Amino acid sequence: MTDTGTPLLRMALRTESDVFVVRQRGREVAAAVGFEHQDQVRLATALSEIGRYLLGAVRTPTRSEVVFSVEVDAEAVLVIEVTTGVTAGTSQRELSQALAVARLVDTFAVRQDGTTAVIRMSRRIPASAGPLTPARLAVVRDKLGTSVARTPLDEMAEQNEQLLAALEQARAQRDELARLNDELSETNQGVLALYTQLSEELDETNRGVVALHAELEDRSVRLRAASEAKTRFLANASHELRAPVTAVIGLSRLLVDPSSDPLTGEQQQQIELIRGSAVDLLALVNDLLDLAKAESGTIEPTWSDIELRAVFGQLRGTARALATRPEVELVVVEPDPSAVIRSDEVLLTHVLRNLLHNGLKFTERGEVRMTAENDGQTWALRVSDTGIGIAPELQERIFEEFYQVPGRSPGGTGLGLPYARRLATLLGGTLDVERTPGAGSAFTVRLPVRPMP
Secondary structure (H helix, E strand, O other), X not given: OOEEEEEEEEEEOOOHHHHHHHHHHHHHHHHHHOOOHHHHHHHHHHHHHHHHHHXXXXXXXXHOEEEEEEXXXXXXXXXXXXXXXXXXXXXXXXXXXXXXXXXXXOEEEEEEXXXXXXXXXXXXXXXXXXXXXXXXXXXXXXXXXXXXXXXXXXHHHHHHHHHHHHHHHHHHHHHHHHHHHHHHHHHHHHHHHHHHHHHHHHHXXXXXXXXXXXXXXXXXXXXXXXXXXXXXXXXXXXXXHHHHHHHHHHHHHHHHOOOOOOOOHHHHHHHHHHHHHHHHHHHHHHHHHHHHHHHHOOXXXXXXEEEHHHHHHHHHHHHHOOOOOOOEXXXXXXXXXXXXXXXXXXXXXXXXXXXXXXXXXXXXXXXXXXXXXXXXXXXXEEEEEOOOOOOHHHOOHHHOOOOOOOOXXXXXXXXXXXXXXXXXXXXXXXXXXXXOOOOOOEEEEEEEOOOOX
C-alpha cells in the first residue's frame, strides 16, 4: 500500500528552548519509524543546527514551524520541512550555504517565496524497519501526540550521560590499545629475533647453494665433455665398423655365388646365417652413425618447398614391400595436390618411413594408416596402427636410446624412434605418441607450414 506525505508531528520553533525540544522530538520520530541510533543523532543534529541558525540570524520567531512526515512510494522516506520567515534581502543561495547540514541527510533543499522560506530535508528509512503501513503510521502519530517532551535540563543530562559513556568507552579502548601495543612490541621483538635467525640460516643456505651450483656446473661441464666424447666415439666406431661388416657381407655373397666352388647344404646355411647377422650389424652401425650425427649437430636441413602428395606416394611404394602379412592393410591417405610444406625432404621422408616400418612390424592384423592434416599453421603427419599399443608409462621411454617395449616381438636396435624425434626437432617440430594398450598406437609429427629461420 502506498501513502504519500503522511504527517506525523508538527512543532513550533520560537525560542531557544524550542531548539532542545525539536532536537528531542526529532530523535523520537526517527526512532519511531525505525532509524538506528547513529541516524537518529544525525537528524537531531541537523534540526539543532537549523534551529540555532534561524533563531539567531534571519527569521521572525512567530513564523517558524517544523513538520515531520513519511512518504512511502518505491521506498519509505522521512521528510522534515521547516517553514520560516526570512528578513528582506536574504537569498535562497545564502540560506543553502549557511545551513551546512546536507552531509547529515540524503536530500537537502531550500525553497523561498518572498519573505517565506521552506527548508526541506529527507533521509531514507532502512528496510530493516519493516513495512510502514497506514495503520502503523497512525499508531506512531498517536504515540508522538501523547508523549511529553522533556525539559532542556533533562536533554542535557541525557547528553552528559552519553558523553560520559562515550568517554568511558574511549578510556577502555585506550587501555586496550595500550595492551595491544605492548603485545605488538613483544611480537615485534620475537619477529626481529626470528628474522635474524632466518637471515643467518638463509645466508648459510645461500653459501651451500652457491657451492652446490659450482659443483653442478663442474659436473655439467664434465657431462657435456663425456657426451661429446661418446658422440665422437660412436661416429668413429661406426665408421671403423662399417668397412669390415660390409666386407663380411660381400664375402658371404661371393661364397654363395653360383660361379664359386659348390658348397654343401650345411655350409650354405651357415654362410646365410653369417650374412644375415652381418646385415643386422650393418643396420645397427648405420643407426649409431645417424644418431651420432644428430647429437653432434652436424646435420643441417636443406630447406625447400615439398609436395606432400609426392612424398606420400614414394613412401607407399617403399613400405608396401614390407607389408607381408595379408591380415595387415597399408592405407596411405594422399593429401591434396596443393598440400605443400617447407622442410627437408630427405629428413622428413626418413622420419615417416621409420614410423611406417615400426607400424608394419608390430601390427599383426588390422591396418597401418598414414594421414596429413593442416590447421593453417601446422601440419600434423600421423601414422596410426591397430597393434598392441604402448602403455602410458612407457610412451616417453620408447624415445630413449636402445629401449625396447616389453612384450613386443624382437627385432630392431631401439635407435629408430630416438633418431626420428631428433630429426623432427631439427625440422622445427615435434614427435609424440598417443593411445593405450589394446587400441594401437598413433605417432604424430607436427611441423610448422613455414618454419622460423
